[in-house]
Amino acid sequence: MLLLMLPALASPADWSVTPTVRLRESYTDNLGLAPAGSERGQFITEVSPGVMISTSGPRLQLSLVYTLQKVFYTHQPDRSNQQLDAHGHCELLADWLYIDARAGIAQRNVSAFGPQLLDPALSNSNTSTVRTQAISPYLRHYFSGLATAVLRYDYQHVGSGGLLDVRSNALTLQLTGDNGGRGWNWDLNLQRTEMDDAALAPVTLSNAALTLNYPFNSSLGAFATAGYEKQDYHSLSAQPQGKYGWLGAAWTPSPRTRLSASLGHRYFGKTYSLDASYRLRSMLWTLNYSEDITTTHGEFLSVSPTGLSDFLFELWATRIPDPQLRLKTIQVFLTISQMMGSQGNVNFFSHRYYLQKQARLSGVYSTPRSALALHLATSGRTGQTTNAIDSVLLGPDQLQLTDRTRQTSIQAGWNWRMSARGNLTIGASHSRAKSLTTGREDRNSAVTVGLTRQLSSRISASADVRHVHHTSNAGSHYRENGIGASLIVSF
Template identity: 45%
Template sequence: MAITISRRAPRSVPLLLSLLLPAPAGAVDWLVVPSLRLRESYTDNAVLAPQAQARSDFITEIAPALALIGSGPRLQVHLDYSWRKFHYLHRPDTDTHQLQASTEAELVKDWLHVEARAGVSRQNVSPFGPQIIDGLPGSGNESTVRTTMLSPYLRHRFRALGTAELRYTRSTVASGGDLLAMHSDEVQMLLSGEPHGNGWSWNASYDRRNTQNSKLAPERMERSSVGLRYPFSSKWAATASAGTEKEGYASSTGKAPQGRFWSVGGVWTPSPRTSVAFSTGRRFFGQTYSLDAHFLQRHTNWSLNYSENITTMPAQYLRLGNADAANLLDQLWRGIFPNAMQRRLRIDAFLRYANGLGPELGAINYFSNRYFLQKQLSLTAARATAKSTVIVAVNAVDRTAQTASGIDSGLLPGVEFGSEDRTRQVGSNVGWSWQASSRTSVNVNAGYASVRSLSAPRRDNNVTVTAGLSRTLQPKMTASIDLRRTQHSSTRGGGYRENGVSATLNMQF
């Protein structure tokens, strides 16, 4: 059962956490939900092979899990962990771990804070070829990725002057077989001034990051900037920024990854529920554009974003998964599920189903030690009522490598050399949940992802459709049955189809 714990609670897991953070944890409410999932599945193509080599299999899954949420004025904790044991009729048994954990704490009021995250997940090694399907054995194109981030920082508001922040961040990314092994140390200094006169404000920052990669020489990034915001009215404001940057990697494009940059733009906020921020500028790689728009109605929430930036795959793994979709649902479900902790559990469960059986809600990430210029357009929309929830995600991502392909030759032996010099992805995902009655719900998910190499003649397409019926047997016990259809095609051959059916029993304790 769900366990809610206040400051007078008996000793338990939350109390152990409070010993680690004694100052902010005293007034924290805890929700602890242990659970167990039992699932029996059948697939007609367990190894995701072409139809002539397809082999069927029965899969038994045992998955104990723990969800933990802590909420207080000075401490926020979220943990979603599961261990999954798979027993196959015709293959050796396997197991996997999945973890998403984060915490934010204010240790010394108005001064000392700490933020931390950790994750364990299965990830595609290559964007081409078979992709991960929840519940199926490994296809040879996947590995486990572990990420950690620890960031203590000092932040204080100086009255009539502004806010100052000094932050240190330690990040690590590692994978099975040492395919990826990276850690970085970053120091950031941020200053933001109080509004003056008619509301104009300023900000300044300095950022330095040292990165150690097992496959590369040490790299150092430095960036400094200043910015201004000038409001023309209660709805419109102009923005501008300028600075210098040095990425520190050895570029293969002929352009040094350093120089001055600038941007100008504006912010439109016609109401508290609508905001649009846009800008254009120039960096060492050329003209840049950005867009960040949000629109909230009673039952509908939209988010539209466009960005251009230099990034790496380890940096993408360190981002919080499906954070945009989770924020949209959180805003919409506040009236339906007033309890914030119970609402978070429902969001996790909904996104786990929407993302676990189809293409990712975001871009397909893959193993690489290269730097990329990434241009990404994403649209996420959610509609929620008391009986129905729909979430739609559309992504278009263009990645152009900025460093030589030779450093990835050992990662992708089955992929044509240089095929990832430039890739373009287009993907979409639609998830729908309908509460047919007080005890019965219907869930449908459809995902499409296309990955195209613009440097080699190759294009892969992935389509997954699932449909399921869930029935509450007891207050803490739910049974469901799900059908799945997956299809993969490629201009290089190796296409396959997979059909599966599963029966699941979920129990909370």
């Protein structure tokens, strides 16, 4: 609701409000993703009204996409889903007071093991609707010759029925020094977060850090961070508090190439990070590696990298001049080419704190009429708190399943612009989830082919086919094939 209130707090701007209706008829030969011999085929009818709202003015930026999906089945009760992706930024008082806000509703996989969600119209016991909200008012001001100060309050909430209900309140003070671009610079960050998980006792996280930066020249610089952190969750190993620090360097030989790396030490051991990107006129590559303590709700609220979509939006400006049509084409392309999720791996439900180590490699190559995208990801999680708190999610006989996990995935997509109004997109993905404590290993493969056609400025049609294959050394193998056709009308 806050996102819809932001316009009243900002100066007038150009608005785009587009109501839509999506009609879809499809057939699946395995609606519940059941094991071989228990498959059940059904026809599915979907009616999905929605709205897209956007504006980008000097004091207000807002993007909101909402869909209400009504699903009708031939042999079981109807049901409804909602999808929401909204984010906004508003300058309330020039050069002083700002506010950021985000909200989302989406169907997510509960576990990385078992049937995996590919189409929200399918039904299985391993999915749940996740609702996220975040609001962050902050004061920012530049004190000439001294520093830029930011005082920020963050409220976040993640809920999913009786499975997740987590709220957090955080207060952050950041001071960034102003030395006029001469020699050393500094950054001071103070943060305190109070976490309230309905399944746990409240947790307080405190952090204080000082970072020094030194530019050797216009393309090479070094930085060093020292700080102290304290987290009062009940850890199974090292006490989650203590001094920490790391050293790093950043190299930017040109506007198209960037490389930043660091190494250091925290209470859980050595830690490393890497952030690199390489861009040519028609190609973009990004490589990232990080290690951190994380939670399920924290990952749901993390901001996903947008490099590929931003790159394609700029690159396809001449290929698809209409910005709305261009955005929809990119969304379809990335959805099909990243079929297992934007990160490739599953953010499974848990009330635990984890040490997560993850790496991602993404790339896209585009020509005037085609584009090829590739995404590789690997992530490992090690539980830092007792698994007993997940008994409601996993059951008492599966508590060790997520003590130590490793997920890997590869996704590829190819888009071909057949004409000024038609596009063909082919996507393929393969992922593996392994429990390093129990030895269970699940594999998922999917292939999707989609054809879209812009019939007029307000009407588009699409058709798609897919094949999904799931195997597990714990049994419950399944296959699913689906075919569907859609008509989208914009008003």
